[in-house]
């Protein structure tokens with residue numbers, strides 16, 4: 091059992107799991123209410139709810155609207171009941187079917203990337219309606235277990251149900267750290283932009299996967315037709331047509347925005363810098379995920395801000411109970427989190443947990459700065475809602491950019507500063523006056539043409555496929571003790587090796603072999619995660635990348651065996667893949 095009190099919900103989940111395994115709670119039985127367990131055990135209702143939801147996500151429990159949680163029925167795959175019919179109450183058949191499918195994925199009957207039986211075939215085989223099967227598939231799709239491919243059917247999500255365990259949750263640090271990371275970040279960025287190296291280090295899609303050509307045409311047209319008109323200082327807020335396009339798109343995330351709510355920035359990096367300087371002074375503490383994006387840590391360092399590293403789950407993100415505890419003693423000026431698919435973990439906080447976190451921060455009057463650069467790269471049917479859509483922007487500053495989806499070189503991002511509008515505008519004027527006009531006009535034209543949405547549909551599929559190939563290659567070539575993340579969006583994999591493994595040493599060896607990746611310690615202010623690495627799946631899969639990943643796996647295995655035996659000469663490095 092995990093004795094880390096910050097993950098008490100995991101302990102509660104394990105306790106009930108054991109009761110179910112022993113038959114104390116039988117299939118179909120209603121679970122004690124959340125309130126009853128909370129009172130009996132003296133733990134918060136949100137912890138119990140989190141435990142129940144966790145068990146539901148694992149297929150152990152099912153939830154029924156307004157009735158509570160019930161023990162799911164443990165159907166054994168391959169041994170259907172008589173007549174192959176799934177005999178459950180009609181209103182919950184889809185949940186039962188979904189539970190059955192999750193069980194089969196967990197047991198490896200359906201592996202990642204595999205096509206599920208057609209809706210019609212499953213309906214006929216099990217004697218249930220087509221709409222019930224479709225409801226089950228869609229339910230699993232919304233949870234990132236399946237993906238729907240137009241005119242092709244439903245597939246097990248690329249990164250679901252892998253052969254390796256998930257990375258560990260990071261631990262609590264009760265003290266904020268000053269950040270000193272600039273040297274390591276500069277070295278990494280220099281190597282990551284070196285195109286002669288196998289590109290596993292750079293968290294940006296390959297230009298070949300972006301719509302660079304169409305965007306170039308839009309830029310050339312704007313320059314040819316109206317170049318002189320755009321060679322001016324633009325509005326400090328940014329081009330009105332671009333802000334209109336961005337605010338129209340906010341409908342997709344369920345948040346009403348007007349062009350006046352948006353300020354165009356130089357990438358998400360400037361948006362985050364404006365937000366941090368608007369809410370914090372040098373010496374203040376910012377609560378961050380751990381691991382977190384090294385660029386953010388670098389910004390904190392340059393602004394003289396400290397980082398409070400929060401315990402973070404590789405699937406669900408920051409632990410809200412742990413944050414609540416820290417806020418009782420630690421003064422925090424702001425919390426800075428990913429909206430979805432964090433870099434490097436790829437974690438996605440469930441909506442209920444996001445709401446809890448917003449309520450907690452509002453109680454403490456701490457603003458939330460969110461970074462949504464990966465939100466558009468979702469493999470789930472629905473785009474996950476960012477925090478701003480859940481609190482109406484009351485306490486949230488939203489930052490994003492087109493760098494991960496369309497045009498890293500255009501350096502166009504935006505900020506929705508909400509209550510901090512004046513402070514942000516003052517800083518925008520002081521730092522850069524305004525953003526370059528021509529790229530904004532070209533991007534506005536591109537967005538207005540409708541090309542962006544079609545491009546994103548293709549890009550999501552390509553990146554999901556890349557991530558699947560990368561995951562499979564890591565599984566096949568890294569040591570068996572390796573753990574790997576399973577993001578439902580974005581394009582980074584977080585790989586964890588046993589304690590004592592040195593990803594810095596691997597980094598140096600890999601560079602000699604012409605391979606670049608990001609070593610784990612740059613993702614932490616206190617330089618944790620030296621046993622981890624981040625691999626990017628942003629480039630089109632190729633023989634060269636495949637070989638590079640295999641070589642990394644072999645070098646990692648060699649380092650581990652050398653540590654275990656103290657002898658390195660057993661294997662000739664040139665014999666490795």
Ligand SMILES: Cc1ncc(COP(=O)(O)O)c(C=O)c1O
Nearest residue numbers: 293357358359383433463491493
């Ligand atoms: C989480 C995160 N935020 C922000 C950025 C930088 O975004 P931009 O290029 O738009 O400044 C990155 C780039 O890797 C990132 O991973």
